[in-house]
Amino acid sequence: MPPNSPKESSKQIMNALTSSYNDQIRPLLDAVDRLRHLKVMQEGIELPTIVVVGDQSSGKSSVLESLAGISLPRGQGICTRVPLIMRLQDDSTLPVPKLHLEYKGKQVPVSESAITAAIESATAEIAGSGKNISDSPLTLVVRKKGVPDLTMVDLPGITRVPVHGQPENIYEQISGIIMQYIKPEESIILNVLSASVDFPTCESIRMSQQVDRTGERTLAVVTKPDKSPEGLLEKVTADDVNIGLGYICVRNRIGSETYEEARVAEKILFAAHPLLSKIDKSIVGIPVLASKLMQIQAQSIAKSLPNIVKKINEKLNRNVSELEAMPKNLASVADAMRAFMQIISKAKEVLRKLLLRGEFDDFPDDKKMHGTARLAEMLNAYATELPKDFPVTKEAFLMEEIGVLEEARGIGLPNFLPRTAFLTLLQKKVKDVSTTPLDFVGRIWSYLEDVVVRVLDDATVNYPSLQSCNRRAAQNLISKMRLRSNHVVKDIIEMEQVTDYTFNPDYMKIWVELMELQEPFMEVVHDSSKPTKINLKVVGEVDVSHLRGRRDVIVEQAFDMRMRLISYWKIVVLRLVDVLALHILYDVKKLVENELETEILNEVVGGQKMNGIEKMLEESPSTAGKRERIRKSIQLLKESKEVVAKIMDRVSLNGAD
Numbered sequence: 168m169p170p171n172s173p174k175e176s177s178k179q180i181m182n183a184l185t186s187s188y189n190d191q192i193r194p195l196l197d198a199v200d201r202l203r204h205l206k207v208m209q210e211g212i213e214l215p216t217i218v219v220v221g222d223q224s225s226g227k228s229s230v231l232e233s234l235a236g237i238s239l240p241r242g243q244g245i246c247t248r249v250p251l252i253m254r255l256q257d258d259s260t261l262p263v264p265k266l267h268l269e270y271k272g273k274q275v276p277v278s279e280s281a282i283t284a285a286i287e288s289a290t291a292e293i294a295g296s297g298k299n300i301s302d303s304p305l306t307l308v309v310r311k312k313g314v315p316d317l318t319m320v321d322l323p324g325i326t327r328v329p330v331h332g333q334p335e336n337i338y339e340q341i342s343g344i345i346m347q348y349i350k351p352e353e354s355i356i357l358n359v360l361s362a363s364v365d366f367p368t369c370e371s372i373r374m375s376q377q378v379d380r381t382g383e384r385t386l387a388v389v390t391k392p393d394k395s396p397e398g399l400l401e402k403v404t405a406d407d408v409n410i411g412l413g414y415i416c417v418r419n420r421i422g423s424e425t426y427e428e429a430r431v432a433e434k435i436l437f438a439a440h441p442l443l444s445k446i447d448k449s450i451v452g453i454p455v456l457a458s459k460l461m462q463i464q465a466q467s468i469a470k471s472l473p474n475i476v477k478k479i480n481e482k483l484n485r486n487v488s489e490l491e492a493m494p495k496n497l498a499s500v501a502d503a504m505r506a507f508m509q510i511i512s513k514a515k516e517v518l519r520k521l522l523l524r525g526e527f528d529d530f531p532d533d534k535k536m537h538g539t540a541r542l543a544e545m546l547n548a549y550a551t552e553l554p555k556d557f558p559v560t561k562e563a564f565l566m567e568e569i570g571v572l573e574e575a576r577g578i579g580l581p582n583f584l585p586r587t588a589f590l591t592l593l594q595k596k597v598k599d600v601s602t603t604p605l606d607f608v609g610r611i612w613s614y615l616e617d618v619v620v621r622v623l624d625d626a627t628v629n630y631p632s633l634q635s636c637n638r639r640a641a642q643n644l645i646s647k648m649r650l651r652s653n654h655v656v657k658d659i660i661e662m663e664q665v666t667d668y669t670f671n672p673d674y675m676k677i678w679v680e681l682m683e684l685q686e687p688f689m690e691v692v693h694d695s696s697k698p699t700k701i702n703l704k705v706v707g708e709v710d711v712s713h714l715r716g717r718r719d720v721i722v723e724q725a726f727d728m729r730m731r732l733i734s735y736w737k738i739v740v741l742r743l744v745d746v747l748a749l750h751i752l753y754d755v756k757k758l759v760e761n762e763l764e765t766e767i768l769n770e771v772v773g774g775q776k777m778n779g780i781e782k783m784l785e786e787s788p789s790t791a792g793k794r795e796r797i798r799k800s801i802q803l804l805k806e807s808k809e810v811v812a813k814i815m816d817r818v819s820l821n822g823a824d
């Protein structure tokens with residue numbers, strides 16, 4: 168049979184409810200109470216609850232007292248200082264009522280006459296003596312003949328003004344507790360209002376309106392009608408404050424009256440009082456309140472139960488998969504070794520994806536970890552940092568070359584271009600840019616260190632003892648690789664400085680093109696009648712006045728050398744980028760495929776030390792704690808699931824009838 172939708176299930180539950188109270192509602196109430204007892208609310212699963220709220224001394228405890236027919240702490244000023252969960256159970260088999268309190272994991276039986284004192288002392292145990300309040304609840308179970316089957320929570324009354332001995336923020340504390348209880352959609356708000364007050368000015372009305380604007384889950388109970396009968400009829404019929412579930416007026420016990428006397432007095436009051444007798448009988452008296460509450464409670468449970476089942480299942484499934492995803496508890500060195508090897512191969516695979524293959528599914532939103540993209544970005548930035556054109560000084564055109572040529576001249580034929588002059592200039596220019604590749608490899612390795620450490624940390628998150636070993640291994644390895652890269656850079660720079668060679672045909676092509684400019688250039692130098700400025704392709708506009716009168720051969724050689732340097736510089740820059748790019752790619756591949764694993768193995772299990780592995784066996788307290796928490800939660804949810812499953816079975820059986 169396909170599972171019912173929550174709506175259909177609610178309907179079936181309602182049908183079942185109307186059939187027989189004791190057979191049907193009781194087990195439902197029991198189920199909800201058992202869930203409450205199991206503290207299923209700690210799992211974020213809300214239970215249908217009647218929450219009693221009201222301004223201080225509005226008569227909340229008196230209403231509960233009247234419903235239960237027992238004495239509760241009552242009086243002026245703050246009496247209720249902790250949430251009091253009151254569970255009333257009708258038990259016709261009991262000759263005398265049976266009561267007990269549950270708090271702080273204890274279950275304390277109490278007699279009816281001692282209940283006030285017992286609640287006071289339990290409250291003091293929970294919230295301390297004095298006027299402080301606490302949000303840990305105290306449960307009172309009352310099994311008694313003739314009480315309505317109801318579970319309600321009495322909350323501290325709201326006050327704006329702290330009384331003597333109360334903390335300054337008492338209002339915030341109390342309203343915080345009230346909000347926590349009335350916010351869930353599953354809560355029914357029983358708003359207790361004293362007949363003497365103007366309802367719209369009540370704090371408790373203001374608060375319940377915040378969470379239940381339309382009032383669909385708010386019921387108002389008006390107390391003390393005997394004290395302020397004037398205008399009450401108008402107040403409850405005008406409904407200025409949006410009470411969706413309606414008003415019930417009650418008269419509670421006064422002074423030392425017995426409950427029976429109080430009920431009689433209430434009956435007489437609403438029957439005979441000239442003003443109060445005008446109020447419709449369907450909205451007056453404790454018995455009316457009791458049956459209305461039972462009806463609301465049953466409807467509320469029927470409405471919420473299917474959702475509760477759904478939430479319990481969802482939460483249970485989530486916890487079970489979370490527990491499965493947690494690392495297994497390692498029992499032996501062999502287990503630990505296996506787990507360790509798995510960690511290494513997982514980390515290796517993640518690094519392979521990030522740094523070699525360019526697959527980023529492990530860190531889709533963290534761009535910093537997108538290795539191949541970031542490395543390419545850094546390489547591009549490095550390439551643009553290197554001067555793309557031959558770097559010239561501020562000296563006049565060709566004077567740098569002429570200076571070097573004159574120094575290089577030995578005894579020999581004048582028309583040979585001395586190679587040493589070319590190398591001298593080249594050396595100087597390469598030296599000027601040599602810090603750029605060094606800085607680049609520095610940046611690359613710091614970036615790689617961040618990525619590798621992050622991946623290793625993530626892979627070993629459940630074994631903190633491994634984290635430091637792995638991190639150390641990664642850092643050691645990367646500083647070795649950084650050093651190696653520095654040597655590579657130094658070698659490349661030195662090679663560029665002391666040798667000059669290229670197989671690249673572009674060099675000759677560019678030089679030949681540039682040398683076509685030599686003739687027109689020399690003409691301008693020779694002919695003093697011509698303007699001293701000439702625009703040379705690639706070089707730009709130059710002034711030749713300082714070259715006029717110099718020996719032709721040296722000017723021509725200087726021009727030739729400049730053109731060689733211009734075309735050769737492009738080759739140098741390309742090599743500085745290409746060779747380093749290949750070196751980095753090669754080293755990253757070695758790091759990911761072999762060296763990191765070797766380094767970590769040496770660090771963790773190398774030589775005589777198996778320390779790293781043995782330490783893995785000791786689970787971190789936080790992991791152990793988390794495992795325990797999830798286990799407990801699963802246990803609780805499983806029990807809860809059984810509780811509701813029994814109820815749902817019963818409901819579908821009845822629904823099928």
Ligand SMILES: Nc1nc2c(ncn2[C@@H]2O[C@H](COP(=O)(O)OP(=O)(O)OP(=O)(O)O)[C@@H](O)[C@H]2O)c(=O)[nH]1
Pocket residue numbers: 221222223224225226227228229230240241242243244245246247322323324325390391392393394417418419420421422
């Ligand atoms: N005359 C009369 N007095 C009432 C009635 N209901 C409550 N009282 C009195 O009002 C006072 C306050 O009542 P409580 O029940 O203690 O009020 P509470 O809202 O629980 O108080 P806190 O929990 O301290 O906020 C007590 O002295 C009650 O006897 C009523 O219907 N008629």
